[in-house]
Amino acid sequence: MNCQICGAELPSDALFCGECGSSTSATPQSRQRTDARPTDTTVIQPIRPRQTTGIVSISLDAPTAPTEPAAEAPAGTEPAVSEPRSAVSGISFVLQFSTGETFDVSGSGLIGRRPLPAANERFDHLVQITDAGRSVSKTHLEFGQHDGELWVCDRGSGNGTVLRRADGTVTLCEAGRRYLAGRGTRVEIGEQFFVVA
Known part of the structure; x- marks a missing residue:
């Protein structure tokens, strides 16, 4: 049996990967989560370009x-x-x-x-x-x-x-x-x- 995340070889009774720590049931699709808070950050003030005028x-x-x-x-x-x-x-x-x-x-x-x-x-x-x-x-x-x-x-x-x-x-x-x-x-x-x- 191999880890579906990192590909490391695992013993048949393993619950977690010894290399990356992922669960043996984890898949690349299950690791991709949607952002639960897509609008939790508000831009207070736009970033202004750095001015370089000076003596x-x-x-x-x-x-x-x-x-x-x-x-x-x-x-x-x-x-x-x-x-x-x-x-x-x-x-x-x-x-x-x-x-x-x-x-x-x-x-x-x-x-x-x-x-x-x-x-x-x-x-x-x-x-x-x-x-x-x-x-x-x-x-x-x-x-x-x-x-x-x-x-x-x-x-x-x-x-x-x-x-x-x-x-x-x-x-x-x-x-x-x-x-x-x-x-x-x-x-x-x-x-x-x-x-x-």
């Missing part, structure tokens, strides 16, 4: 360029923007948020509900925005400058970052990659956004 690919673990440390807030308060201790070289940008908040920034920084740099990081600004719905991550994105233009980098946020540039192009930001955000660009972070001016 520099970097790892989230890559150290940032050293800058002057951010000023610390007094105990019990949370700074909306930390002022740099010395003048930062570079161009100034105005970030106009959908929450009504406006921040004048230059150099580098973090944006989020409660932005917090890693132990080895230093930034010129910590921009804390109001988001009652908590769609913005605590440390949602990083920004800096490259050749006089502002760039943004998603820090692995829960709801992602989308750039809507003045020319109409839309870019879904890949976490850990820097993207230029020229003046007039709308940067969407969760349910909030800011415009670079």
